[in-house]
Amino acid sequence: MLVQFYNVSKVYNNGVKALNDISLKVNRGEFIFLMGSSGAGKSTLVKLMIREELPTRGQIFVASRSVVRMKRNEVPTLRRNIGIVFQDFKLLENKTVAENVAFAMKVVGADAAEIRTRVPEVIQMVGLKGREDSFPGQLSGGEQQRVGIARAIANRPLLLIADEPTGNLDLDTSLEIMDLLYDINRKGTTVIMATHARELVRNAHKRIIYLDSGKISSDNSNGEVFS
Amino acid sequence: MSSFKNFGYFFGETFKSLRRNRLLSIATVTTVSICILILGVAVLMTINAGHFINRLESDIEMMVFVDNSLNRSQISDLEREIKDLDGVKSVTFISKEQALKRLQDKFAGQEYNLKNTVGKNPLPDSFEVKAENPQNVTAIAAKIQKMNGVEKVNYGQGIIERLLKVTQWVRIISVTLIVFLALGAVFLIATTIRLAIFSRRKEIYLMKLIGATDWFIRWPFFIEGIILGSLGSLIAILFLALGYSSLLNNIQTAMFFIPMVTNPGLLTKIYVALFASGALLGVLGTYISLNRFLDV
Numbered sequence: 001m002l003v004q005f006y007n008v009s010k011v012y013n014n015g016v017k018a019l020n021d022i023s024l025k026v027n028r029g030e031f032i033f034l035m036g037s038s039g040a041g042k043s044t045l046v047k048l049m050i051r052e053e054l055p056t057r058g059q060i061f062v063a064s065r066s067v068v069r070m071k072r073n074e075v076p077t078l079r080r081n082i083g084i085v086f087q088d089f090k091l092l093e094n095k096t097v098a099e100n101v102a103f104a105m106k107v108v109g110a111d112a113a114e115i116r117t118r119v120p121e122v123i124q125m126v127g128l129k130g131r132e133d134s135f136p137g138q139l140s141g142g143e144q145q146r147v148g149i150a151r152a153i154a155n156r157p158l159l160l161i162a163d164e165p166t167g168n169l170d171l172d173t174s175l176e177i178m179d180l181l182y183d184i185n186r187k188g189t190t191v192i193m194a195t196h197a198r199e200l201v202r203n204a205h206k207r208i209i210y211l212d213s214g215k216i217s218s219d220n221s222n223g224e225v226f227s
Numbered sequence: 228m229s230s231f232k233n234f235g236y237f238f239g240e241t242f243k244s245l246r247r248n249r250l251l252s253i254a255t256v257t258t259v260s261i262c263i264l265i266l267g268v269a270v271l272m273t274i275n276a277g278h279f280i281n282r283l284e285s286d287i288e289m290m291v292f293v294d295n296s297l298n299r300s301q302i303s304d305l306e307r308e309i310k311d312l313d314g315v316k317s318v319t320f321i322s323k324e325q326a327l328k329r330l331q332d333k334f335a336g337q338e339y340n341l342k343n344t345v346g347k348n349p350l351p352d353s354f355e356v357k358a359e360n361p362q363n364v365t366a367i368a369a370k371i372q373k374m375n376g377v378e379k380v381n382y383g384q385g386i387i388e389r390l391l392k393v394t395q396w397v398r399i400i401s402v403t404l405i406v407f408l409a410l411g412a413v414f415l416i417a418t419t420i421r422l423a424i425f426s427r428r429k430e431i432y433l434m435k436l437i438g439a440t441d442w443f444i445r446w447p448f449f450i451e452g453i454i455l456g457s458l459g460s461l462i463a464i465l466f467l468a469l470g471y472s473s474l475l476n477n478i479q480t481a482m483f484f485i486p487m488v489t490n491p492g493l494l495t496k497i498y499v500a501l502f503a504s505g506a507l508l509g510v511l512g513t514y515i516s517l518n519r520f521l522d523v
Contacts, residue, residue: 050436072441079438090433106236107439155438 001064002028002159002190003049008058010044010214018044020214022058026192028158031185033201034194036211042194045211046163049192050082051075063158080108083152083189087164089144091136097123097147098132104151122150126180142173149180153189160184162193166200174200233443240447241454244423252455255419259459259505260466262412266405267467267501273401274488274497282486287361289368289382291354297376302352305376309356312370314363319355326350351378409508416512420452424516445517452513453506460505464498 003026010019019041026032034042047053048060051067060067063081070078091100098119105115123132126146136144145165152160162181166174178200185191195201201208210218245252291309293302302320310318321329327348356371358364368380424431434444471494475487488494 052436076438076440079436084436090429092430092433104437107434107437107443109233109443151437 002026004061006059008055008060010048010053011056018214022216024209024216026190028190029188031191031206033206033208034192035196035201035208037196040211041214042211043163046161046194049161050079080155081158083157083160085148085152085162085165087167089148091144091147093136096133096135097128100147101150101154104154108155118154122154126150141169142176145169145177153184158190160189160191164194166197171199237446237450241450244447244451248423251419251422255416255455256459258415259412259456260462262408263460263463263501263505264466266408267463269401269405270497271471276397278488279486287364289356289364289380291356291371291380292378293352294376294378295351301376305374306354308374309354309371312367314359314367316357316359321353321355323348323350323352326353412508413511416452416456416509417515419455420448420513421516423451424448448517449510449513452509456505456509457502460502464501468498
């Protein structure tokens, strides 16, 4: 079991009830779609997993460690086990593709030698070989997201969380990104992807968790899409 | 994790940031310089004022005039009695002849004989009394006044009290000024570092989410703050040292009667302390700015 939520509720300080009594389990190696309209609680769920927010009630475990009881100085360790892919890529504009990936490794204290071998490896994996020295501004949206994914997997996380990774991309590019994520999942990384793009989810045959007004309205493993 | 291998990275980031925010960095260094310069001037002024006042205070002495009817042994009894008082540093007897000679010396060169003019020596015997602590002069003078055979005690009544009050106020005002200036410098450094952090807030947020420790993120900013603070204070000290030494040169020739602090050991200590203050201001300013932004 990689992620466990037990009766988790989240009420923000401004009174917004984002999540209401959520319980769910994620096994190692799974690929999960997290669906729901905007404001349903997808982003809050993601934020709780990486301890960007703390739940108002309930318990959360990631890799058997309580996220709620974790001390402040243990948070970096938690986050090193989780790679995050953002809708807006969040690449550093003044760094090249290779430097963006290397940055993620440097930040967690990786050796220079380790960085030198791992960076070309992940750039090759996401299909950007030859673009190492390009700056993000010189890349297409799809290519930029590939850099974002390369950065997220550089530190070999147990879990990859992609928050609307195709939100800024057209359908063809989105499908290419999906292939990349499936590929990463096949190699053993657990993937949770928040999205509201039905066309990507429809024929994927993956587990889909629906959120509606902060509650899980359905959780089916056969990949059936409800309307 | 916090090993030395990262220090190359930290310094690299620091200098990148300084270069990127060149104008802001120059503005901060200038501001720190001005603050430390004013701080240094205030410190030097305080120390010199203290030095000057100590000189003045040590010059304060009492003149005790003895009743003319006393004989030699009564006078030496009185001298012993004054010497035995608490807080008295020294007692010097000045006979009426000595007093007359002193007075006569003041008119040296003038063909004028006081004794002959008046017909006899009009001056009384007297004691010069010095106190260990100038603040006790008033109390000691009151005690001597009550002794038998004392005609009068002169010590610049009222002047001492006023001088001590002035000294006290000079000290209070200097300390207040220095505290306010230091607060101003910290605030300015905090603002600069805050702007530097603000321009990199997305990067910091990203670093936090990737799993960087707080210290990994803090170090480059601390180094930046320390560099800004110490660079600024270094420039200030340079100006201060040059200015003060040229002031000393001028004053010692033109206004030699003003006592100035020239002790090189003390001056070095002051400069080192100012340098440390600049670095400390940098650390403080950075610390104030940082904690708010790391709470992700």
